[in-house]
Amino acid sequence: MSSSVSPLAPKSFEELPQIEGVNFATASAGIKYKGRTDVLLAIMQEGTTVAGVFTKSKCSSAPVDWCKQRIGNGKASALLVNSGNANAFTGKKGAAAVELSADIVAKALGCPEDEVFLASTGVIGEPLPAEKFSGVIDALKDAQGTASWLEAAKAIMTTDTFPKVSSASIDLDGQTVTINGIAKGAGMIAPDMATMLSFIYTDVPVAAPVLQAVLSGQVDGSFNAITVDSDTSTSDTVLLFATGAAASRGVEPINAETDPRIVVVRAALADVMVDLAHQIVRDGEGARKFVEVSVEGAESDGSARKIAMAIANSPLVKTAVAGEDANWGRVVMAVGKAGEPADRDRLAIWFGDVRVAVDGERDPDYSEAAASAVMKEEEIRLRVDLGLGLGTATVWTCDLTKEYVAINGDYRS
Amino acid sequence: MSSSVSPLAPKSFEELPQIEGVNFATASAGIKYKGRTDVLLAIMQEGTTVAGVFTKSKCSSAPVDWCKQRIGNGKASALLVNSGNANAFTGKKGAAAVELSADIVAKALGCPEDEVFLASTGVIGEPLPAEKFSGVIDALKDAQGTASWLEAAKAIMTTDTFPKVSSASIDLDGQTVTINGIAKGAGMIAPDMATMLSFIYTDVPVAAPVLQAVLSGQVDGSFNAITVDSDTSTSDTVLLFATGAAASRGVEPINAETDPRIVVVRAALADVMVDLAHQIVRDGEGARKFVEVSVEGAESDGSARKIAMAIANSPLVKTAVAGEDANWGRVVMAVGKAGEPADRDRLAIWFGDVRVAVDGERDPDYSEAAASAVMKEEEIRLRVDLGLGLGTATVWTCDLTKEYVAINGDYRS
Structure with missing residues (x-):
């Protein structure tokens, strides 16, 4: 088990004010x-x-x-x-x-x-x-x-x-x-x-x-x-x-x-x-990246939340983030598996401010260099617009690293 | 990406008979x-x-x-x-x-x-x-x-x-x-x-x-x-x-x-x-162990299946298997999160033929050595009896290893 502090930890810890009682x-x-x-x-x-x-x-x-x-x-x-x-x-x-x-x-x-x-x-x-x-x-x-x-x-x-x-x-x-x-x-x-x-x-x-x-x-x-x-x-x-x-x-x-x-x-x-x-x-076990997943344009907030969680829980999305790989195809996969209303041909996806996919295919202006630069950041925003309605949701996760496996493979023993 | 053949692969590949047409x-x-x-x-x-x-x-x-x-x-x-x-x-x-x-x-x-x-x-x-x-x-x-x-x-x-x-x-x-x-x-x-x-x-x-x-x-x-x-x-x-x-x-x-x-x-x-x-x-990416998850005693086959899949999909269960750790507490966790009918105090769990938990707590005869020996095998049977009804299900999965993360962290690039 690693005993080093997460690289995503706050840079300093301030003492909190007293609470009387x-x-x-x-x-x-x-x-x-x-x-x-x-x-x-x-x-x-x-x-x-x-x-x-x-x-x-x-x-x-x-x-x-x-x-x-x-x-x-x-x-x-x-x-x-x-x-x-x-x-x-x-x-x-x-x-x-x-x-x-x-x-x-x-x-x-x-x-x-x-x-x-x-x-x-x-x-x-x-x-x-x-x-x-x-x-x-x-x-x-x-x-x-x-x-x-x-x-x-x-x-x-x-x-x-x-x-x-x-x-x-x-x-x-x-x-x-x-x-x-x-x-x-x-x-x-x-x-x-x-x-x-x-x-x-x-x-x-x-x-x-x-x-x-x-x-x-x-x-x-x-x-x-x-x-x-x-x-x-x-x-x-x-x-x-x-x-x-x-x-x-x-x-x-x-x-x-x-x-x-x-x-x-x-x-x-x-x-x-x-x-x-x-x-x-x-402080997610083995985390090296903090990821915000926002879904908009869903049929409802509940639907947006399920899709956001499908993305945030996907081992393939999380390992891609760990590998600093702008693999938006795996985001498409995760949207598809959520089982919520989605129209492949209206889907748009952003990594940070870089739109990587639009209208159901790769963005015509897609730049691998720009998308890769986003993935090198410590905090990554991943945004999906379903283009269907007004439902929105935001959830947070971290990447899935070899360190996660190491920590959990020998936690008890 | 690893190019070596999975250790769980068949030992030989036989040619198949012809199919006319x-x-x-x-x-x-x-x-x-x-x-x-x-x-x-x-x-x-x-x-x-x-x-x-x-x-x-x-x-x-x-x-x-x-x-x-x-x-x-x-x-x-x-x-x-x-x-x-x-x-x-x-x-x-x-x-x-x-x-x-x-x-x-x-x-x-x-x-x-x-x-x-x-x-x-x-x-x-x-x-x-x-x-x-x-x-x-x-x-x-x-x-x-x-x-x-x-x-x-x-x-x-x-x-x-x-x-x-x-x-x-x-x-x-x-x-x-x-x-x-x-x-x-x-x-x-x-x-x-x-x-x-x-x-x-x-x-x-x-x-x-x-x-x-x-x-x-x-x-x-x-x-x-x-x-x-x-x-x-x-x-x-x-x-x-x-x-x-x-x-x-x-x-x-x-x-x-x-x-x-x-x-x-x-x-x-x-x-x-x-x-x-x-x-x-x-041939699961990075797999080193083949795992059969059987659930019995559920209220229905459908319920048994959801619980079996919750266990088989749990990263914590899968990393424990990778670490050859008889961590049956994580199986309890996975049963609990499935959202299906379950009574903690009727639950029994086996790793191979070793009953590790019964009546909602560690088996009185629990032997760490016996359970650990099961985990060292290449094929692991994990069995859960919910003690509620007649529903059964069997699903199969593999362990979650660092190699999985390595394979999927740089698949595309």
């Missing part, structure tokens, strides 16, 4: 990894609301089951995340492990078990030694507030080569409020948020049902619009917590979706979620 | 390749019937369009196939090229244009220089009968590392009759017969509608049950020709699907088609 601590419980942190405990102030979106996998992990059963309550006191073991496909042992984990946290913090949210990421099928949390819980409680956002993001990494953080600040009721997020994910990334975890916090007071609506509305355009390898994980989890701490500075609670202030909150949340989603693609 | 010739037209044959002309006796199955791609190639428009007539006099250029996504030039190709063959042989079938395989988007066929057509006509089945199979290869042939003989009305097939395909292989061509001949006299019914019935279990990379080509074509020459030896024509002799014909055809399909997977 939540504190982090990290620890090394030795779940799987040695010499690094592998547990994150976040403690939230009373009244914190929570919303969540989870994997659609039929084989979801034990912590996903735990969270799904409690997300409807809308209340959160703590979040415990471990890396190195996904506690997925672990049967009754898995269910027992989440119960023990929540019990350990609830007892230490004096909060209801149902307000403890859990997430695990790592190997599937190995029993999670949840008793190891007992050994670190007091230290985690005592150390609360000592871990930065960047340190929190580091503790939840698995095959990630860099920690993923993002932040947006907006003005609300004359006060500066903030949305911070962390994420992990590098492989098994596909729509429905394959192996990815993301935890997002805001100090804005938002009622749980509104928080859920806002989160659910932003998932399709961010975490569900990325794909590394079309594989969907058992553990995908996005949790959005609102501590409500800004209320003490005069920010009025948002209790309804009709609140006009929701527009700016939603926009800031979208910025953070799209940024984190992009970072996951930029 | 069809003759082959091959030539080097210089479409793209140098120093090898790239055109195959088959001339069939009068009365030859034909059936076909084609790609479901919305961006099908010009020769696919040509064949689709004529397959309903059920009559065939000639088949012209070229390698090196797919004549796909070539707009009006592509349509003109197939018309010119058919015209050249029809004039030389004195047959109707509508009885000339065409197939092209190779690069997408480059105009096909059909006029080059003029320069070789007379030589092809004069040489008819000089090319063997193996030589015919070689002329249609692209990234294939070995020619694909298969044969079955059966007894019908006291006579030995034969089914011979050739195929090409190595990448862009997926359900709906991604870049693959196969041409199958029999001397049994079969009426065209019956021939079509028999062919259509065998596709799901053979060419549509294989996947190399989940990519579907614009050019997939399977044509089945019945020369009817065995009629002169007293074999009665099969004119209805109710003819009891159809059972043995169908079984022999299935043998040839499954054998050719397996050979395509064995």
Whole structure:
């Protein structure tokens, strides 16, 4: 496995501003990894609301089951995340492990078990030694507030080569409020948020049902619009917590979706979620190129999205990008296999600003040199116009390299 | 690009028996390749019937369009196939090229244009220089009968590392009759017969509608049950020709699907088609392992098939196989992402004869050594029991190696 940082990683990592009402601590419980942190405990102030979106996998992990059963309550006191073991496909042992984990946290913090949210990421099928949390819980409680956002993001990494953080600040009721997020994910990334975890916090007071609506509305355009390898994980989890701490500075609670202030909150949340989603693609296993696939002129947005995903998931398109080969024929192939309405003879394709195909054949002005120059860039925009209707979609992916195969051919062993 | 023969290739290539009523010739037209044959002309006796199955791609190639428009007539006099250029996504030039190709063959042989079938395989988007066929057509006509089945199979290869042939003989009305097939395909292989061509001949006299019914019935279990990379080509074509020459030896024509002799014909055809399909997977780009994925206990056969394909198409499963890693957690992941009915806690998984998971968790008797030994084999059987119903499906794939990425990263350039 390569241990070098992805060439597509951000050039620098800035510390995020504080979010009042939540504190982090990290620890090394030795779940799987040695010499690094592998547990994150976040403690939230009373009244914190929570919303969540989870994997659609039929084989979801034990912590996903735990969270799904409690997300409807809308209340959160703590979040415990471990890396190195996904506690997925672990049967009754898995269910027992989440119960023990929540019990350990609830007892230490004096909060209801149902307000403890859990997430695990790592190997599937190995029993999670949840008793190891007992050994670190007091230290985690005592150390609360000592871990930065960047340190929190580091503790939840698995095959990630860099920690993923993002932040947006907006003005609300004359006060500066903030949305911070962390994420992990590098492989098994596909729509429905394959192996990815993301935890997002805001100090804005938002009622749980509104928080859920806002989160659910932003998932399709961010975490569900990325794909590394079309594989969907058992553990995908996005949790959005609102501590409500800004209320003490005069920010009025948002209790309804009709609140006009929701527009700016939603926009800031979208910025953070799209940024984190992009970072996951930029850390795609073995990735050397960041690819934006835009489809327009489809019969509907849904149809455009299916075609965009067919392109973004095609191993032949992704290997061509890796080879810096302007092989637009493979884009035609991917459009054709999507099974969505398409008229071969109206199709136009661009690599960057270079139109390579139009009216169902190679562009008469096609320049191999110009197209090849685009392919040498680190970020590549690939655009398809179907010429049928007004449907559009944009998704993001990375190239498929030998390094991807190397990383995944000996991950477990 | 690697030029070495796949390690999964058959150890020897046997010449096939003759099929009376069809003759082959091959030539080097210089479409793209140098120093090898790239055109195959088959001339069939009068009365030859034909059936076909084609790609479901919305961006099908010009020769696919040509064949689709004529397959309903059920009559065939000639088949012209070229390698090196797919004549796909070539707009009006592509349509003109197939018309010119058919015209050249029809004039030389004195047959109707509508009885000339065409197939092209190779690069997408480059105009096909059909006029080059003029320069070789007379030589092809004069040489008819000089090319063997193996030589015919070689002329249609692209990234294939070995020619694909298969044969079955059966007894019908006291006579030995034969089914011979050739195929090409190595990448862009997926359900709906991604870049693959196969041409199958029999001397049994079969009426065209019956021939079509028999062919259509065998596709799901053979060419549509294989996947190399989940990519579907614009050019997939399977044509089945019945020369009817065995009629002169007293074999009665099969004119209805109710003819009891159809059972043995169908079984022999299935043998040839499954054998050719397996050979395509064995030549999967970069393949080092042949993988059979069987799903049982699904709610329906269709559901079993979707789950089997989700496993067979998963890059994470395929890279694990490449790495000889008994990573059954990725099989769980693939079952989960298929979106079909599945109960995590009833799932059982076998690698070869080693049960690795049962009742939703690792098998209590799991032996890493035993599972690892299975993964070192060249042929790997992967079996999943969903424990829900009676639905079953079997599909075949290969592993995903660095060589696949290398082959497809610089195929065109």
